[in-house]
Amino acid sequence: MTHDPATIAAFVDGELDDLTARRIEREAANDAALAAEIRRQRELKDRLRSHFAPVLDEPLPDRLTQLLRAEAAVDTSLAERRAARQARFGGQWGAMQWGAMAAALVLGLTVGMQPWGPASPVAVESGALVASGPLANALDTQLASNQPADAATRIGLSFRAQDGRYCRSFESAAVDGIACREGEGWTLEQTLRGSQATDYRQASSASLAAAAAAMMAGEPLDAEGERAARDAGWKRGRGE
Amino acid sequence: MRFEEELVELLPRLRRFARGLTRDASDADDLCQAAIERALKSREQWQQGTRLDSWMYRITRNLWIDDRRAAGRRGQHDPIDDAVTQVAGDGAAEVEAGALAGDVDSAMARLPDEQREVVMLVLVEGYAYREAAEILDVPIGTVTSRLARGRETLMHILGEAA
Numbered sequence: 001m002t003h004d005p006a007t008i009a010a011f012v013d014g015e016l017d018d019l020t021a022r023r024i025e026r027e028a029a030n031d032a033a034l035a036a037e038i039r040r041q042r043e044l045k046d047r048l049r050s051h052f053a054p055v056l057d058e059p060l061p062d063r064l065t066q067l068l069r070a071e072a073a074v075d076t077s078l079a080e081r082r083a084a085r086q087a088r089f090g091g092q093w094g095a096m097q098w099g100a101m102a103a104a105l106v107l108g109l110t111v112g113m114q115p116w117g118p119a120s121p122v123a124v125e126s127g128a129l130v131a132s133g134p135l136a137n138a139l140d141t142q143l144a145s146n147q148p149a150d151a152a153t154r155i156g157l158s159f160r161a162q163d164g165r166y167c168r169s170f171e172s173a174a175v176d177g178i179a180c181r182e183g184e185g186w187t188l189e190q191t192l193r194g195s196q197a198t199d200y201r202q203a204s205s206a207s208l209a210a211a212a213a214a215m216m217a218g219e220p221l222d223a224e225g226e227r228a229a230r231d232a233g234w235k236r237g238r239g240e
Numbered sequence: 241m242r243f244e245e246e247l248v249e250l251l252p253r254l255r256r257f258a259r260g261l262t263r264d265a266s267d268a269d270d271l272c273q274a275a276i277e278r279a280l281k282s283r284e285q286w287q288q289g290t291r292l293d294s295w296m297y298r299i300t301r302n303l304w305i306d307d308r309r310a311a312g313r314r315g316q317h318d319p320i321d322d323a324v325t326q327v328a329g330d331g332a333a334e335v336e337a338g339a340l341a342g343d344v345d346s347a348m349a350r351l352p353d354e355q356r357e358v359v360m361l362v363l364v365e366g367y368a369y370r371e372a373a374e375i376l377d378v379p380i381g382t383v384t385s386r387l388a389r390g391r392e393t394l395m396h397i398l399g400e401a402a
Contacts, residue, residue, distance in 0.1 A: 005392070010384070068280075141291065
């Protein structure tokens with residue numbers, strides 16, 4: 001075994017560049033000591049994760065949620081706030097807000113899913129379905145190689161489509177799909193009902209993977225490629 | 241509205257992180273409460289479009305460190321810290337390993353604070369080294385070396401026990 005523990009740890013943590021990671025993978029196939037060390041490190045990680053995982057499922061204590069609900073309550077006393085806004089902005093703001101709410105509701109009905117409220121993951125722009133809010137955020141920044149196990153949106157594959165755009169498959173409570181980078185945003189190419197209900201998960205993953213495979217040019221991005229693409233703002237590469 | 245909603249979404253993870261730092265459920269929720277209060281008060285400092293989770297983790301971690309330092313000044317001594325040096329010693333380590341077999345909590349308690357926070361951020365919360373370094377405001381090399389030492393101690397206590 002020729003690698004120091006820090007390198008093996010970095011390998012297990014997904015921190016190595018792709019070339020080095022592949023080399024270690026290959027070596028581990030023929031080096032029992034290296035393979036054992038990798039296993040040992042993985043087991044530690046798994047063990048720590050599963051030890052702390054139950055905290056995520058605990059009901060949130062009231063004293064914490066109330067701090068945030070009390071703040072939110074200010075926003076829901078609409079009449080008061082509208083009156084205040086009308087005094088300041090001559091009523092325009094209030095009308096705009098109602099307009100936005102109505103639009104969100106219509107979108108919810110049109111797309112055949114629930115209206116999501118203010119942090120909707122989907123919006124309509126120039127007649128196309130685009131990602132917004134938390135979904136857009138996740139597509140912009142989240143790496144499949146390095147996302148929290150409990151992320152609200154899970155990124156599946158990131159890949160280059162045959163037309164040169166970067167595309168990413170994702171799953172979330174409200175909607176699953178494939179989004180492709182257009183300018184500064186993400187156009188939704190495929191959408192499916194959200195996969196949070198566990199029965200759907202596999203079927204949904206499989207059909208998304210198939211759809212992605214059909215769009216893809218070459219191989220999906222590896223961890224390094226994904227990170228590089230994100231850092232470059234998901235811009236189409238040269239020569240495309 | 242968005243801000244509060246995102247905080248609520250973040251809460252389960254934040255509680256997990258705090259649980260790992262404080263090693264006590266109600267201390268952890270006290271810490272979360274303080275962090276939320278701080279976040280609500282200084283919400284203008286959070287820049288829209290940057291990651292709320294990193295910002296919250298940083299607030300939480302800094303409050304916890306402040307609290308630990310204050311406790312230190314008050315002369316409260318964490319008995320666990322004494323044990324850390326013992327684990328490094330050979331004979332003691334064997335005894336410890338036997339006694340603590342299978343107990344992640346006790347093993348984590350053996351880590352110094354600065355190693356435990358890195359272990360939580362990288363191994364449990366799944367942050368990249370660079371992200372953990374930003375949250376902790378230390379160079380990335382510090383993250384990797386603390387992580388390596390933390391790992392070694394944990395594997396020593398937990399790994400061979402089975």
